[in-house]
Amino acid sequence: MTLQTTDQLQAFKQLVRKIKSYHEAIGLLHWDMRTGAPRKGTEIRSETVGVLTAEAFRLEVSNEMEQLLEYLTQPDVLKSLSDDDRRQVENSKKDYDLNQSVPAEKIQEYSVLSAKAQTYWEEAKHNSDFPGFEPYLSQIVALKKEFIDYWGVKDTRYDTLLDMYEPDMTVQKLDKVFDRVKTRLVPLLEKIQASPNKPDNSFMKQLFSEDQQEKFGLFVLEQMGYDFDAGRLDESVHPFATGLNPGDVRITTHYLQDDVTSAIFSSLHEGGHALYEQNIDPKLAGTLLAQGTSMGIHESQSRLWENMIGRSRPFWERYYGDLQKHFPEQLKDVEVEQFYRAVNRVENSLIRIEADELTYNLHIIIRYEIEKMLFNEGLDVKKLPEVWNAKYQEYLGITPPNDGLGVLQDVHWSGGDFGYFASYSLGNMYAAQILVTLRKEMPEFDTYIAKGNLLPIKEWLSDKIYRYGKSRTPSELILAVTGEDLNPDYLCDYLENKYNEIYNLSL
Amino acid sequence: MTLQTTDQLQAFKQLVRKIKSYHEAIGLLHWDMRTGAPRKGTEIRSETVGVLTAEAFRLEVSNEMEQLLEYLTQPDVLKSLSDDDRRQVENSKKDYDLNQSVPAEKIQEYSVLSAKAQTYWEEAKHNSDFPGFEPYLSQIVALKKEFIDYWGVKDTRYDTLLDMYEPDMTVQKLDKVFDRVKTRLVPLLEKIQASPNKPDNSFMKQLFSEDQQEKFGLFVLEQMGYDFDAGRLDESVHPFATGLNPGDVRITTHYLQDDVTSAIFSSLHEGGHALYEQNIDPKLAGTLLAQGTSMGIHESQSRLWENMIGRSRPFWERYYGDLQKHFPEQLKDVEVEQFYRAVNRVENSLIRIEADELTYNLHIIIRYEIEKMLFNEGLDVKKLPEVWNAKYQEYLGITPPNDGLGVLQDVHWSGGDFGYFASYSLGNMYAAQILVTLRKEMPEFDTYIAKGNLLPIKEWLSDKIYRYGKSRTPSELILAVTGEDLNPDYLCDYLENKYNEIYNLSL
Structure with a gap:
């Protein structure tokens, strides 16, 4: 490693530590708000979170960061780094490119909109009022689509979103995986429902x-x-x-x-x-x-x-x-x-967060398929309740009596977190x-x-x-640990074995 | 108010709010460390506090602040502001002048030194080892004296320190006030000691x-x-x-x-x-x-x-x-x-923080007189234990058996907080x-x-x-509330009345 590289790497690491200091403070401010901060302080507290978040973001897209990454991502330089340092630089570069690709006024627009949407979502969920929430959700989806253009469309638009939560995860892979899960778990669920050996949980x-x-x-x-x-x-x-x-x-x-x-x-x-x-x-x-x-x-x-x-x-x-x-x-x-x-x-059941180990996956598949329709197949946001209810009937055999117990149950979409459920x-x-x-x-x-x-x-x-943290990607990690790529059959095997025994099924 | 003034004032207030956001986060980080943050996180946590503190300071002495204050402190402009806004601008200007008067490397030197000194103080207090702590304390006093030169010497060097905790408080005023307190309370204490009517606190x-x-x-x-x-x-x-x-x-x-x-x-x-x-x-x-x-x-x-x-x-x-x-x-x-x-x-008693309402003031007077000797009369730090013990004997009739229970008992000096005790x-x-x-x-x-x-x-x-916050100075406030300036006789009256009755003294 050249002396210049050593210096630049050092400066990069210091900047990263500084950004992490902001994130620690922001994390504590959030933790505190959720565990017992007094009610009357929350308005100013939210401002404080906003100031620190903006400052952390400013550092992430600063000229200093740009110049350091420009230097450190030169092929020769990158090659001379240790594995961990190279991975760090690459991750930073990816985040930097994502962050600075969207114009600041769009980010501002988005953050105002999603803050509003989350407030309106709570109200709408409480009143089972999808039409009241729909305009905000439509705007969020539209803006998210614009963001995807700035970020760069991968195989499909929805792929861009998936990759943000699960690096290298694609629609192509997930379609296969979820199809397999559906094929094996839907029949299993039917057998369980038909079983007379239901666990007694009346003591609960x-x-x-x-x-x-x-x-x-x-x-x-x-x-x-x-x-x-x-x-x-x-x-x-x-x-x-x-x-x-x-x-x-x-x-x-x-x-x-x-x-x-x-x-x-x-x-x-x-x-x-x-x-x-x-x-x-x-x-x-x-x-x-x-x-x-x-x-x-x-x-x-x-x-x-x-x-x-x-x-x-x-x-x-x-x-x-x-x-x-x-x-x-x-x-x-x-x-x-x-x-x-x-x-x-x-x-x-109707509610994802109350679901058991088996049906949980069907709740997710429903959301995955709907998100894909929204971003790749032009599904109109207005149609969401209809599509949602039909899929719950198809996979779980029940139809939500209202949208509060249906399409409005999760906070994720109001915050723009599409691609997360998977x-x-x-x-x-x-x-x-x-x-x-x-x-x-x-x-x-x-x-x-x-x-x-x-x-x-x-x-x-x-x-x-645990020890590897983010120094291995998810796919590298799962391959290194298990010797193969993600394979949904293990989950299906596990669930079949478990419930065969508990419900005394004859498969 | 001119349009330009409105704009500048607005920008100033926004900058102040930003700085206050940092202080809220720093305050929470400290609160958390003292109420239950896990032990193993404290090292990185301290770094985080350091990053945010440095950033808040950077904003306080930023060019932006300088320019805003330069504009807003012009006599015409200042006159056009509301009372509260003017007070705010004046306070900021005072802080700004103090903050930027000391060269950055001196501040750095000081913060390293006082961090060290606080660690060594804990050890020294534990071991009643004043000679082990003395070199650090001497350096702190020396550096503090340099700072006073940068800040500007008021009537005396020690006046500069007093003013930082109690605006407009001076040695001249305090000497009079504390003399009066001593004159009245030392005899009262002697009578109390001689009284046979001691409260029984054995049930405690x-x-x-x-x-x-x-x-x-x-x-x-x-x-x-x-x-x-x-x-x-x-x-x-x-x-x-x-x-x-x-x-x-x-x-x-x-x-x-x-x-x-x-x-x-x-x-x-x-x-x-x-x-x-x-x-x-x-x-x-x-x-x-x-x-x-x-x-x-x-x-x-x-x-x-x-x-x-x-x-x-x-x-x-x-x-x-x-x-x-x-x-x-x-x-x-x-x-x-x-x-x-x-x-x-x-x-x-020997320990200030355990003292009752009466003797507490004598503990403070001792510290006030010693600090004045250190900054105004060239008292050698090495002589501190000797002076301390003599004054405890004089005012309270007891001599500390060791320096841990004497001159080393308080944290303040190790952090450079001279002028605070008053x-x-x-x-x-x-x-x-x-x-x-x-x-x-x-x-x-x-x-x-x-x-x-x-x-x-x-x-x-x-x-x-309460409601006035910092919009009135202490002297304005006490005058407005009570109709007169600080008058130590009220405290002496209060204590005499209280203890006459409790100890059944015949004064």
């Missing part, structure tokens, strides 16, 4: 004190290996995980007094996200690679802990006794087997695929869980996935 | 659950009129109040299991600070005037609530029953009169003076307290003090 509707729920949740997080010296657990309306810095990865949960499982699984879920960020190689700290490599891979880690481990029989064989101790009255007549079956009950299902698929390798390389997997020895699992995941 | 050393302490603290804060929709109560090692924005003024307390009074009085104290910031006129929000006008006035509000109200007999006549309900076992044999006397026990005693004096007016204008004052009707008191203070 009781009062469970928040205090005891919190104690059990903290215990489970400790068991997973979540590091409380590098994080903390709080409560918020919607659970989330946020990595402020590698030594400060926070999670939240939400306690429902009449459903003890909600907070448990959300803690396992957010705990999974947090383990990923807590265990990124310290040498990447302060770089752009100190984060999850994609939404899909991030989600695979939350779902692996929530579902593949947390909803497994060995897990409850080990931990159900502890849960009973926290709720001796409520659970005294419930056997572990009944509990295990109850947390795995499949239900054709990540959730990709997470399930990656997780199932990784699980197969994990079981192969760790034959004691089930025994470890049944003994409450979860740390070897965390170590394996750290070694194979 | 018991176990008081933190949970119950928190409940009582929240109750007291509600009674004061602290707005929990514009603030929150947390725990930290050292209690503090922080106004992130006018709708978000947070306080912390610290629970001692073996002293129920510590958290109560710190909640009243920080609650007093917070009431000030929560009740600044909303029209000042986002301006530089939306803050307390000086350290001394701020402290007067915390001490008025903590001492003049919280340590008064009517207060405990009303609230002692509630406290007993929270601690029925511990307080069942303690009468309200015994409790009232116990929280007003005077003790010649504010604490000024707070007591302002508070006593305001109290006399308050009683005159509100003859029901004691009755209100005895009935737990504290809101009229909060309203009176809002009307006379």
Whole structure:
């Protein structure tokens, strides 16, 4: 590496660290607003977030950044960098190109519009009033289409959006993957619905004190290996995980007094996200690679802990006794087997975020197909409720009684987050695929869980996935870990096996 | 106002708001570090604070600020502004001149040195090792003297420092004020020491659950009129109040299991600070005037609530029953009169932050006299322990057994905060003076307290003090409220009356 390259690389890294400082502050401002900032301070607080966000963006598209990237992306220079540094420069260049391609006034227009749209969406959802929301959504879709032109159309317009959440993911790949999932899971769901062996979850509707729920949740997080010296657990309306810095990865949960499982699984879920960020190689700290490599891979880690481990029989064989101790009255007549079956009950429901492991994927496929229609096939926004309801009838056999429980249920579109939903299902698929390798390389997997020895699992995941952060792309990572590309059959196998057994199906 | 002035004023206000956004974020980062940020994140967190602090400073001394102030401080322009706007511009100009007068490399040198010094101070305090700390302190004093040259020497060098915490406060004024206080309080203290009627506080050393302490603290804060929709109560090692924005003024307390009074009085104290910031006129929000006008006035509000109200007999006549309900076992044999006397026990102690209402002022006078010697009379830093111990013997009749309990007890000097201590005693004096007016204008004052009707008191203070924020200087404010300048006799009267009665002195 030449002396000049060393200097330029140094300057680049310093600028990146500065930008990351802004992101840490913005992350804390958000975390605080969601966990307990006083109501009357939110208006000015939002301004403060706006000022810092604008400043971080200004640095990202600054002349300084432009010149550094111009120098560092010269082929000779790029070749002389270490793998991690090269990856960092390439990622930055991609972000820079995206960021500066859209005229500033368009970004301004978009941010005003989406702020408004989110407010109107809440109202519209509450009143099941799609026509009232439609004009805003139409404008967002139109503006997003303009953005795609600025960003550059990949194979299709929708490909451009997919790539932003899951690098290198394409419509071509996803069509195949989701078709396979549909082909295998829709019939499975029909068999489950026809089965007379439905898990009994009638005991769920009781009062469970928040205090005891919190104690059990903290215990489970400790068991997973979540590091409380590098994080903390709080409560918020919607659970989330946020990595402020590698030594400060926070999670939240939400306690429902009449459903003890909600907070448990959300803690396992957010705990999974947090383990990923807590265990990124310290040498990447302060770089752009100190984060999850994609939404899909991030989600695979939350779902692996929530579902593949947390909803497994060995897990409850080990931990159900502890849960009973926290709720001796409520659970005294419930056997572990009944509990295990109850947390795995499949239900054709209307709401994505309440869906079980199986139907969840169908909720996602519906959204994927509709987004593709919006961006690639000219679907009119006005037609959304009609298309939505038809697809729910087709895949899940139910029709929403109103748009609040249908097309208006998710916040994503009001914020312009098209292309995001697929990540959730990709997470399930990656997780199932990784699980197969994990079981192969760790034959004691089930025994470890049944003994409450979860740390070897965390170590394996750290070694194979977490530590790399964003230094491997999702496709590189899944290939390196499992020896093959994304393959949806693993998820289908996993779900078939699980539900065959629980519902006693004869496939 | 000309069109150009309108534009320039608008631009100035926007720049101020931007700077305030940085301060809100920095304030939250600090609050978070002190109330529960995970340990492993603090190193990167400190960097983040550094980045944002540097950026805020950069804006404060930016060319943009310089040009705006140059325009706005032209006599014609200044005259055309509203009172509040003029005050804002003048305050900014003062800060700007101070900030840009010191060369950047000196500021850098100072910030490195004081960061180091604070670390070494902790160690030195722990080990009672003044000689180990002395070289750092000497450097800080030397550098501070250089700074005074850059800032401009007022009547004396020490005047320059005083003015930074209490605008327009001078050595000449303070010498008179503190002489008067000494003349009256030292003999009073001697009488108290000689009195056989010492309050019995033997019941204090018991176990008081933190949970119950928190409940009582929240109750007291509600009674004061602290707005929990514009603030929150947390725990930290050292209690503090922080106004992130006018709708978000947070306080912390610290629970001692073996002293129920510590958290109560710190909640009243920080609650007093917070009431000030929560009740600044909303029209000042986002301006530089939306803050307390000086350290001394701020402290007067915390001490008025903590001492003049919280340590008064009517207060405990009303609230002692509630406290007993929270601690029925511990307080069942303690009468309200015994409790009232116990929280007003005077003790010649070594440690400022543990001192009672009377001796507190002597602790401050000692520091004031020493700081004056350091900056105006060439006192060698090496001589500090000797001078310190002699003054403690002279005013308080005790000599510290070691420097950890003596000259090393406070953090202030290690951070270069010379001139700050006086504010604490000024707070007591302002508070006593305001109290006399308050009683005159509100003859029901004691009755209100005895009935737990504290809101009229909060309203009176809002009307006379809080709402003005920094739009009146401390001297303007005290004159407007009480009709006279700072007068230390009110504090002396207050203390004499109080302790005559409690100690049954015959003066």
